Amino acid sequence: KNEVEQSPQNLTAQEGEFITINCSYSVGISALHWLQQHPGGGIVSLFMLSSGKKKHGRLIATINIQEKHSSLHITASHPRDSAVYICAALNSGYSTLTFGKGTMLLVSP
Amino acid sequence: DTAVSQTPKYLVTQMGNDKSIKCEQNLGHDTMYWYKQDSKKFLKIMFSYNNKELIINETVPNRFSPKSPDKAHLNLHINSLELGDSAVYFCASSPRDSSSYTFGSGTRLTVV
Numbered sequence: 609k610n611e612v613e614q615s616p617q618n619l620t621a622q623e624g625e626f627i628t629i630n631c632s633y634s635v636g637i638s639a640l641h642w643l644q645q646h647p648g649g650g651i652v653s654l655f656m657l658s659s660g661k662k663k664h665g666r667l668i669a670t671i672n673i674q675e676k677h678s679s680l681h682i683t684a685s686h687p688r689d690s691a692v693y694i695c696a697a698l699n700s701g702y703s704t705l706t707f708g709k710g711t712m713l714l715v716s717p
Numbered sequence: 718d719t720a721v722s723q724t725p726k727y728l729v730t731q732m733g734n735d736k737s738i739k740c741e742q743n744l745g746h747d748t749m750y751w752y753k754q755d756s757k758k759f760l761k762i763m764f765s766y767n768n769k770e771l772i773i774n775e776t777v778p779n780r781f782s783p784k785s786p787d788k789a790h791l792n793l794h795i796n797s798l799e800l801g802d803s804a805v806y807f808c809a810s811s812p813r814d815s816s817s818y819t820f821g822s823g824t825r826l827t828v829v
Binding site: 692710 | 750752757759815816818
């Protein structure tokens, strides 16, 4: 069992829909990253969270440290949001990341 | 451009060969990493270096040897390549407080 679990594994949506991707972790962390990987392969860090909530444009990320759970929300989804979204726990002490298996999102026009 | 840059982007080689992947960051970060993404797209840490010093060496075969000549560079040398080494290798860097994480664009290694 992976120490970082994401759901769903695959997600299809129509343009404009509200999207939620969930992440649960069982390791001790100092923070949690949400990453985006487009089909071209590059990985971009969207958010780093250690508590509460962050918002950037149409993306919102929340974390509940007590419940060891984080969510990534996309409002008014667009086909350009189609990508793999990866939750990654920043391990306490070593700064390395433990990754979830990713959620492949496809937004159709 | 401030970035983490890796070369080459693609590498096709035969089994048994030795190859290197280079990584450079101009962000002034103290810590650099190598991550491996397997055929199922799962990412896993291989090595972590802090200011040229090896911090983390996960269960990676000793055919893989990282080299950090200075804190802006972390190269990965692979000896006696095997079919199972085929993957995408990502270099990354972060500042000391890990307040940000920047990835290189990846090197797709194919061993034939």
